[in-house]
Amino acid sequence: MGACRFHIVVAILSLVFLLPGIHGWGADGHHTICKIAQSRLSEAAADAVKELLPAFAENDLASVCSWADQVRFHYHWSAPLHFINTPGVCNFDYNRDCKDEDGVKGRCVAAAINNYTTELLTYKQDSSKSDYNLTESLLFLSHFMGDIHQPLHCGYAADRGGNDIEIHWYTRKQNLHHVWDVNIIETAEERFYDSNVDEFADSIQKNITTGWADLVPKWETCSSNQITCPDVYASESIKAACDWSYKGVTEGSTLEDDYFLSRLPIVKLRLAQGGVRLAATLNRIFS
Ligand SMILES: *[C@@H]1O[C@H](CO)[C@@H](O)[C@H](O)[C@H]1NC(C)=O
Ligand SMILES: *[C@@H]1O[C@H](CO)[C@@H](O)[C@H](O)[C@H]1NC(C)=O
Ligand SMILES: *[C@@H]1O[C@H](CO)[C@@H](O)[C@H](O)[C@H]1NC(C)=O
């Protein structure tokens, strides 16, 4: 086939693989979280991240923040690590809920955050002797810290975190999970931020140092000197899923301005918390 037809086929195939949203904020959500996080790193953490990032990332964590979504077909084992499902309740219980669809325990996003945090702690010993590929550990941790803050990544098992709830986003057919991964952010960018992800990220970043400044130390802190505390992040997410994502939505609902404008502040808050906590976790790991 001609080069042109080949490019079209490649374009269509990439679309097919990039589309479905059962695995996390869309690229813009992850980009925003990693951009916020990298701007808040200590000197030691910034140096470690720079050393661990692959060369093609050119020291830009945001540019590889969706890497874990791109490898999920190749690394099939990693698919359950992007989310948590609860049995239809608005709270998270690690022993009850952290398992994959076959019931294998410890296969969920909270476990993955602990796992990759523990792997990255070996960096300080002697990274050349580490048993792990710490580049991959960094990219997984950065991505999963985002996923766990997306409320519907800690949703109900019965509707697969909203994936099985068909609704209309304004005039377009969509599922509820995708609305939270992508559509709220995309609509906000189009309407308020010149369709520019960096303007969107900057507006959130500005608020971290102004409107939310008093709350940030609390976001950063984990109890009893833990390096990271994914159970807290997951508990907040399922609560937000109940209070905001699922609330007032039924199969066939049409979601438009009322829903968009009241939920956008929640999306911004979760992106801010994801970025702040990724930085705090990396700062503790590499301190
Ligand atoms: C922990 O990381 C290793 C290495 O990437 C991986 O094989 C394993 O599945 C991970 N487990 C969890 C729960 O993240
Ligand atoms: C570590 O993982 C990255 C990303 O998958 C890969 O490009 C690199 O070659 C790996 N490094 C080693 C030493 O295997
Ligand atoms: C900034 O934070 C304040 C205080 O929480 C909040 O009322 C406001 O909506 C936030 N602005 C943005 C852009 O998220």
Ligand SMILES: [Zn+2]
């Ligand atoms: Zn994901």
